[in-house]
Amino acid sequence: MALDELTREFLIESQEGLDRMERCLTELEERPTDASLIGDIFRSVHTIKGTTGFLGFKRLEKLAHAGENLLGQLREGKLLADAPTITGLLKLLDGLRSILKSIEVESTEGDGDDAGLIGLMEALQAPAQARQAVRLKAGAHRWTAAPAGAGLAPLAMAERDSGPPVQPLETAQEPVAVSSAAPAPTEAGSDDAKPRAQAPAIGTAAESTLRVDVTLLNRMMNLVGELVLTRNQVLQATASDPNMTLLSRRLDMVTADLRESVMKARMQPVSNIFSKMPRMVRDLSQSLGRRVRLHMEGQDTELDKSLLEAIKDPLTHAVRNSMDHGIEQPEVRQAAGKDPEGTLKLRASQEGSHVVIEVSDDGAGIAVERIRQKAIERGLITPQRAAQLAERELLQLIFVPGFSTAAAVTNVSGRGVGMDVVRTNVEKIGGKVEIDSRAGKGTTLRMRIPLTLAIIPALIVRSVNQSFALPQGALSELVHVPPEQAASAIEWMEGAPLYRLRGKLLPLVFLDRLLMPAGEHKPPTERDNFIAVLDADGRCFGLVVDGLADPEEIVVKPLSAVLKDIGLYSGATVLGNADLALILDPGSIAIRAGVAMSSEEDQARASEGETDAEAAKRLEYLLVEASGRQAAVPLADVLRIEQLPLSRIEYIGNRPVLNFEGQLLPVEDSGGVLAPAEGNPSERSIADRQIIVVVCREGNRHVGIAVSHVLDVAAGGDLFEAGTSQRTGGVTLLKNRVTGVVDLGGVASLPLERNAPCELGEFEEAAR
């Protein structure tokens, strides 16, 4: 097992060489005359041969030597890189790989016999006209002669993977390859120029890069995190010292830059996994009898190393699925009036903080009707429900575990083996999977992957006198229930707490009770309740916490096994104030508290209700109170609710205005909230008084409404004037009370040029 440094170095280098060779070989198939590709392949094999001789790996040396001879002929232009040659070279590649593997695992080359493979290399060197005869002879003793040896097992496996051994020889005259027949001469010609121009650039890139151990990178990432925290503390400590300002600002900048650089160092282009695909597609198309052209786009898109590892399997699975079930046999395609050669597209692109990876084929697509039938048969949905579901919704059913694992379903639906596995793997790293398919046109699988796993946005919440981090991904909304409203807002059904969220009952989980089952807990009526409405893999519930702090981008630190076993925490993090916080795992909390997955029926009802909800939204109002009177603001117009000290309100003449994020808001104060409170003449207390401004959209401008409290959100009912059946304006029925609706249009605009942007300077002059 123990390999010396030299051998290890050799193994890594050879693997890289072979990876490059594999890439080049699949490219060579499309551009058989490209000399730079052949040169590259030759170099890879030559390097291996040279080093093995030095290290004393005789078997490897002999095999590499045979391959080198063949490649030498190709390089000199004596032979043409036709399909059988490339197939042979791929076999050579597999042979070399399995010996390397054996060296890595057992420190020996194994005692397999490579005579067959070497024979094939020699046979392929024979001039083309003489080949036909030799080829069959070579095929006869290829591989079959190999005795059973320790090092041979992987060889045999590689052989099986790439299809029946004799097949490539028998069909050698026909293009079995991925697309060897496809490239028209013109295409090949235009491509020829490109690689040659690129070649020197590749050379210099290799010289300026350095291989670094991933554990070292992880360590660096940790240390940078540490540095960030130390910096925060230094900044706090030196804030009052003017001499230090410049220094600490510099420290701040350098730390931020360093952190970014280290994060970048962990990023790798998706080409690292994409590059394995051409070979896979080639092998699969041979064994499945498909003709497939592979298109890859956006290979320089970068992703964190660990995430790249994590999506390797789902991507492989998706490609296999597309090849196996998506793209039809050439005859079938031809009969359907399609190009007999199918197209498989891999696309990677960055969208904000996510990387999107698409696998699309132009195959048969998914027969949605079949899914519908099967879903009903398996009792996943009711027939009535099935009739209503849109195609897109039905497609998502292939991700349901029970749906895709059963062979019967798979055979009929034609697709979906282990699609739930794809989804599980991608969701494990915080990603999302979508599928889109049109019968007869093709299928697209889209994976959305977060850029990095190490840093996630989270909301910091407080409970049991501690801070916890709640991943934003699962959070859908926050509801505040003050103690005086808790009695009515939180309902109990035989000990099960529930909250009516827009008319639906939401199960509640009290975090303090969950974490400290034995402790004393204040009833909800004696404390502030903040309900974080969470959706964890279909389990919807409200997590009740004591307080909310700021959202933060947190660096996830793993927990020791003992604490992982508790099951409720997915990690820990260090907050900006150097406190530690445990990261809550919403899914486990839901399971621990017994929150069930919302059933298909529920989801159905929810989506049915969606259109109604859209309509209802126009009628929803924010119920506010200003100096004892209640009023309603249309919810659709509300942008933000800001709590701020009264001193923030400034005046232009008599008009109260608010400088809000650099913009000027006219503030409507019909309720008299801004007026100094009676019997409280002290200047100071007036300035400190907190008021609430509801920021609303009115046409193209924003206006603020000063209120003393925000009470609730409620659906308004239309009121009709008695006798006339005419809808009344300006009032609505909220919670069975007639409530005035604030007329946003009536808020007078500011005395500024309408079209000019609101510049603060101007305004200050105006105020003077």
Add this chain to the structure above:
Amino acid sequence: MNASGNASNRKGKAAATLVEMCSVRLGQTLFGVPITHILEIVGSARPQPVPLAPPFVGGLVHYRGDVLTTVSLRQLLGLPPKEGAQDILVLESAGGCFGLLVDSVGEVLTVSSDDYEPNPSILDERRRALFAGAYKLRDRLLVALDPERLDPMRLSAAQMA
């Protein structure tokens, strides 16, 4: 464990080896941890409690960019928790790093394997499982602690059994 203790004792008579132990005070007892197992000593830390964790877990501390699980020696010995900050020995064991929460860390003592005695038979079972024998100092005993026996994974497994 007694067997191994005896063995080293006997060997010790042939040629005494010297061991450097970091002394640790907890309640009335003086404990010693071989310094070869100590990565670092962190003074006056306040570990963050972990709700629902096994009782021996003293909480989490931030240590060099990582989050370290600590084991409370007081809790293991059935002593009441100490108010205020405690010292932490960062120990290395087969299962990884962890912190040992102690009242205070003293000086490093050099002890001889000649002075080693295995755990006495009258020690209660829980302590016998935790301690790795004792060294006879001139005026008192130094109870040897073995980081492997204090590893949180092992403690948790023992608790399950």
